[in-house]
Amino acid sequence: MNVKPGDVAIIVKGRWPNVGRIVLVDRAWGDVDYSCVGYGVLPCWLVESLGGDLDTDLGPAPTGYTPDLSLRPLPDITPEQAQEIRKRKAREEFQKALADLGRIAQALEQEAIVEER
Numbered sequence: 001m002n003v004k005p006g007d008v009a010i011i012v013k014g015r016w017p018n019v020g021r022i023v024l025v026d027r028a029w030g031d032v033d034y035s036c037v038g039y040g041v042l043p044c045w046l047v048e049s050l051g052g053d054l055d056t057d058l059g060p061a062p063t064g065y066t067p068d069l070s071l072r073p074l075p076d077i078t079p080e081q082a083q084e085i086r087k088r089k090a091r092e093e094f095q096k097a098l099a100d101l102g103r104i105a106q107a108l109e110q111e112a113i114v115e116e117r
Contacts, residue, residue, distance in 0.1 A: 003072075007074075021052065042068065
């Protein structure tokens with residue numbers, strides 16, 4: 001296997017928009033049949049993009065699966081640095097979710113005011 005869970009890796013093969021993306025390797029996804037492109041059944045990983053959405057079968061998404069052969073670990077990143085990258089990404093996602101929640105709460109408050117009138 002090229003990577004393991006927790007690795008920070010680069011996508012080196014696959015769908016062109018994804019090639020060059022830096023991802024966090026989350027966990028094994030299982031075997032996926034790539035016979036249609038001449039590879040056969042390949043072990044895959046669930047990955048999370050660290051910059052922009054991935055091009056997936058279901059459209060753009062922050063996470064997706066990719067074969068092990070399409071990934072190369074970034075060797076100069078220590079486990080501590082990888083953990084800090086994951087924490088920073090989690091903080092960013094939390095802040096975005098918090099902002100979304102604020103907008104939803106504000107919209108509900110405005111809706112309640114309108115209904116009272």
